[in-house]
Amino acid sequence: MTVPDDGLAYPGFADPVHDAQASFRAVLRALARPGALCTVATPPAPPPPLAPASAAVLLTLVDADAPVHLPPPFAGLGPWVAFHTGSTGADIGDAAFVLADEWPDLALLAAGTDEVPEASTTLILQVPALEGGPRLILRGPGIEATQTFAPLGLPADFAARWAANRRLYPRGIDVLLCAGSAVAGLPRSVTVLEAA
Amino acid sequence: MKGYNFAYLDEQTKRMLRRALLKAVAIPGHQIPFAAREMPLPYGWGTGGIQVTAAVLGRCDTLKVIDQGADDTTNAVSIRRFFARTAGVATTTRTAHATIIQTRHRIPETALTEAQIIVYQVPQPEPLYRLEPSRTETRRMHALSEYGAMHVRLYEQVARYGQIAISYDYPVMVNGRHLMAPSPIPAFDNPKMHRMPALQLFGAGREKRIYAVPPYTDVASLDFEDYPFRAGRAPHACALCGAQASYLDEVVTDDRGGRMFVCSDTDYCASRREQAP
Amino acid sequence: MAYVAVKGGERAIDAAHAWLAAARRGDGTVPSMQTAQIREQLGRAVDRVMAEGSLYDPDLAALAIKQAQGDLIEAGFLLRAFRTTLPRFAAALPVDTAAMRLARRISAIFKDLPGGQVLGPTYDYTHRLLDFSLLEDRPAADAPEAGAHPGPAPRIPDILGQEGLLEADIRSDAEPFDITRAPLAFPAGRDARLQGLARGDEGFLLGLGYSTQRGYGNNHPFVGELRVGEVDVEIVPAELGFAVCIGTVTLTECQMVNQFAGSKTEPAQFTRGYGLAFGHAERRAMAMALVDRALRAEELGEALTAPAQDPQFVLATCDNIEATGFVEHLKLPHYVDFQSELETVRRLRATAGSAPGAGPPPGAVPPDEPP
Numbered sequence: 001m002t003v004p005d006d007g008l009a010y011p012g013f014a015d016p017v018h019d020a021q022a023s024f025r026a027v028l029r030a031l032a033r034p035g036a037l038c039t040v041a042t043p044p045a046p047p048p049p050l051a052p053a054s055a056a057v058l059l060t061l062v063d064a065d066a067p068v069h070l071p072p073p074f075a076g077l078g079p080w081v082a083f084h085t086g087s088t089g090a091d092i093g094d095a096a097f098v099l100a101d102e103w104p105d106l107a108l109l110a111a112g113t114d115e116v117p118e119a120s121t122t123l124i125l126q127v128p129a130l131e132g133g134p135r136l137i138l139r140g141p142g143i144e145a146t147q148t149f150a151p152l153g154l155p156a157d158f159a160a161r162w163a164a165n166r167r168l169y170p171r172g173i174d175v176l177l178c179a180g181s182a183v184a185g186l187p188r189s190v191t192v193l194e195a196a
Numbered sequence: 197m198k199g200y201n202f203a204y205l206d207e208q209t210k211r212m213l214r215r216a217l218l219k220a221v222a223i224p225g226h227q228i229p230f231a232a233r234e235m236p237l238p239y240g241w242g243t244g245g246i247q248v249t250a251a252v253l254g255r256c257d258t259l260k261v262i263d264q265g266a267d268d269t270t271n272a273v274s275i276r277r278f279f280a281r282t283a284g285v286a287t288t289t290r291t292a293h294a295t296i297i298q299t300r301h302r303i304p305e306t307a308l309t310e311a312q313i314i315v316y317q318v319p320q321p322e323p324l325y326r327l328e329p330s331r332t333e334t335r336r337m338h339a340l341s342e343y344g345a346m347h348v349r350l351y352e353q354v355a356r357y358g359q360i361a362i363s364y365d366y367p368v369m370v371n372g373r374h375l376m377a378p379s380p381i382p383a384f385d386n387p388k389m390h391r392m393p394a395l396q397l398f399g400a401g402r403e404k405r406i407y408a409v410p411p412y413t414d415v416a417s418l419d420f421e422d423y424p425f426r427a428g429r430a431p432h433a434c435a436l437c438g439a440q441a442s443y444l445d446e447v448v449t450d451d452r453g454g455r456m457f458v459c460s461d462t463d464y465c466a467s468r469r470e471q472a473p
Numbered sequence: 474m475a476y477v478a479v480k481g482g483e484r485a486i487d488a489a490h491a492w493l494a495a496a497r498r499g500d501g502t503v504p505s506m507q508t509a510q511i512r513e514q515l516g517r518a519v520d521r522v523m524a525e526g527s528l529y530d531p532d533l534a535a536l537a538i539k540q541a542q543g544d545l546i547e548a549g550f551l552l553r554a555f556r557t558t559l560p561r562f563a564a565a566l567p568v569d570t571a572a573m574r575l576a577r578r579i580s581a582i583f584k585d586l587p588g589g590q591v592l593g594p595t596y597d598y599t600h601r602l603l604d605f606s607l608l609e610d611r612p613a614a615d616a617p618e619a620g621a622h623p624g625p626a627p628r629i630p631d632i633l634g635q636e637g638l639l640e641a642d643i644r645s646d647a648e649p650f651d652i653t654r655a656p657l658a659f660p661a662g663r664d665a666r667l668q669g670l671a672r673g674d675e676g677f678l679l680g681l682g683y684s685t686q687r688g689y690g691n692n693h694p695f696v697g698e699l700r701v702g703e704v705d706v707e708i709v710p711a712e713l714g715f716a717v718c719i720g721t722v723t724l725t726e727c728q729m730v731n732q733f734a735g736s737k738t739e740p741a742q743f744t745r746g747y748g749l750a751f752g753h754a755e756r757r758a759m760a761m762a763l764v765d766r767a768l769r770a771e772e773l774g775e776a777l778t779a780p781a782q783d784p785q786f787v788l789a790t791c792d793n794i795e796a797t798g799f800v801e802h803l804k805l806p807h808y809v810d811f812q813s814e815l816e817t818v819r820r821l822r823a824t825a826g827s828a829p830g831a832g833p834p835p836g837a838v839p840p841d842e843p844p
Contacts, residue, residue, distance in 0.1 A: 017202050021254040024214045028252070031221045032395045032410045033310075061218075063211050065654075096215070114339035118219035118228045141224050141371050142410035144393075170373065174222045187222035189371065189410075200558060209557075229656035234553040239798030241805065264809045271805050273482040301809045319799070331785060332659045357821050363813035382813035402795045404656040428816045445808055446815065460809055 007047035007080035030185035035149035053178035069095035127153030135195035213251035220408035225370025243401030245317035260294035265302035265460035308394035520752025526552025588626020673791030682763035690779030697730035729762035
């Protein structure tokens with residue numbers, strides 16, 4: 001089957017109201033329980049190279065009031081995103097969401113202000129897998145004692161990079177990691193340590 | 197319900213609320229302004245909680261609604277019916293059976309679990325409003341963690357009364373960073389918020405603010421080392437179930453000073469009576 | 474007396490609603506009122522409900538008035554709650570009030586002006602004597618028809634502005650703030666302030682406007698112009714690319730002209746307060762213009778001394794849907810909070826002394842108001 005470049009042949013949620021609700025609950029749980037793997041309701045055929053979970057997060061949270069920035073390799077998804085969400089894109093520094101498949105320079109993303117820390121970007125990071133990578137230890141709100149988290153696709157010096165984000169608190173970037181049909185959250189409030 | 201979306205709100209409004217909720221979870225205790233909608237129930241009667249519940253609620257949820265701890269007070273009945281009608285969800289009065297609990301002024305006596313979300317109706321989300329009416333100024337105070345004025349207020353009470361005399365809506369520090377109004381729950385309920393396994397969401401419709409406390413988050417009631425926080429309750433046992441440690445309503449039984457004390461949490465009280473031999 | 478836990482909230486609510494419906498209908502031997510009668514004969518009530526309900530629909534406003542037994546705040550609430558659920562298809566272009574088809578147009582600052590003074594259907598010069606003939610349902614006397622309807626008339630800024638005596642209109646193509654889609658934050662821009670005032674409670678605006686006249690933030694107002702009439706509402710559908718008229722609305726516009734002594738950067742000139750309201754609502758438009766001008770005190774470098782000059786005080790208080798909800802919520806049970814206060818007061822009294830009647834010490838902090 002040949003597919004038009006703009007991806008419009010790919011549908012959104014089969015049931016927009018209830019799939020968005022189910023996906024939102026997964027994302028809410030992901031941020032409320034950092035490092036826990038949460039399963040979203042996925043659209044039947046997400047346009048490549050979107051993972052089902054990334055597609056679900058976009059369809060659930062993005063709209064004209066909260067646009068997403070799409071750097072390569074996702075730049076070609078603009079028409080699909082516009083059609084299904086109403087977001088016509090935004091510069092990386094103004095976007096409510098940034099979709100990426102590698103860890104970006106967080107300094108380019110809006111981190112909010114001390115008075116309005118919520119005016120910050122949420123990074124949707126599509127990774128190869130949420131398990132099987134180097135082990136990280138998470139502590140902080142949402143975690144009873146510690147939580148082990150081992151996604152693939154994070155930079156080797158991730159703990160140090162995250163510490164820089166953590167120091168901005170209450171400013172900062174919140175991250176949703178997506179792989180397959182699962183999402184895991186790293187809110188700005190979490191502390192990340194490399195496992196010994 | 198014919199002519200209305202699932203759970204009343206349109207999808208765009210739900211997305212706006214959901215984005216605000218996610219930021220609220222990421223910054224525990226910090227108030228997020230949101231564009232509250234007019235709801236078909238009056239402002240001040242739970243519209244913030246209703247909007248949060250509407251944004252969170254799904255077909256598979258079981259909803260419990262309490263007001264003053266009771267499932268059968270008229271406003272709780274009204275809100276429960278609203279969701280039964282607009283979302284068709286299952287409702288319950290059993291705390292343990294609910295996945296979402298919307299509450300006004302109480303936290304259930306039965307400990308909540310990781311599988312549950314509690315949604316508080318909040319009349320006044322700004323803990324500093326009695327000290328500083330300007331929202332421009334309180335926003336700056338939160339940004340700078342400038343909470344000395346609240347400690348001064350508590351200290352003035354200690355100086356005058358020999359104790360802290362706040363009975364409800366007792367201010368708390370969340371995650372060691374943000375001062376937060378717990379909503380007008382009695383101070384008795386404050387300790388339940390500390391490291392609660394359930395996700396706690398707060399909605400203030402008229403004041404247009406959302407905030408949250410994630411599971412297992414530190415929630416400390418403000419106090420002083422030499423004047424520690426004290427959670428008060430009437431010094432009686434429940435006249436119906438005999439509970440010694442639950443929060444009690446005082447019921448006037450005659451005009452000659454007759455009183456009885458019963459559990460404010462009606463489900464807790466009924467469950468205890470069912471289990472009693 | 475044996476204690477019975479309060480049960481039966483559901484049955485009580487159903488019974489209360491049934492009783493309410495019967496009370497609303499009143500004496501069944503009196504004919505039921507049609508909403509068309511309300512729309513046609515209680516037009517000022519309809520206009521107020523449309524303004525405070527923030528939705529221009531005379532038929533639905535009439536329905537809301539009927540449903541609310543004439544409680545206009547309750548009716549505005551019904552309309553507001555309905556409005557929330559409506560999808561937005563398009564945003565209208567700004568209406569052109571200079572092209573208004575005038576029913577009334579007066580200026581208090583010029584004896585005559587281009588377009589003329591049009592007295593229109595006003596109560597201003599009626600003698601407030603009860604008209605007992607209205608009891609008898611007689612047909613109204615025919616109103617004399619003028620030869621021609623007054624044509625479009627230039628607005629007062631178009632006249633006074635040419636000399637530079639009046640501050641210029643603010644020209645902007647920026648998207649205005651929308652208080653129905655974004656939370657109001659302070660300091661609020663004038664766009665947001667005007668939106669809040671436009672649907673604020675008429676009585677509250679009247680009182681605040683009056684307070685400025687009584688010295689609480691005086692701004693030396695003159696009615697530059699007050700006009701009432703119909704304007705076209707136009708949208709530009711994306712698929713057409715040009716404006717089409719989708720209907721007409723009746724508006725009342727007030728341009729209040731205020732003295733301004735000037736500042737370091739601005740020469741002395743007249744400034745303006747602006748009022749705009751759905752329907753025929755002169756009191757509302759004038760009060761809004763007074764308050765709008767008072768809220769500009771900071772922008773104009775005037776001393777901030779009065780409630781009407783405080784944007785948070787005015788805007789966070791003027792919405793009667795919010796206000797009535799929160800005032801009336803005091804009817805909801807507060808026994809949990811009251812119980813906690815009882816325990817505290819008992820504890821304080823026990824601490825203060827065991828003597829009967831011992832109360833809190835002098836200078837006691839009053840209990841906080843119920844939430």
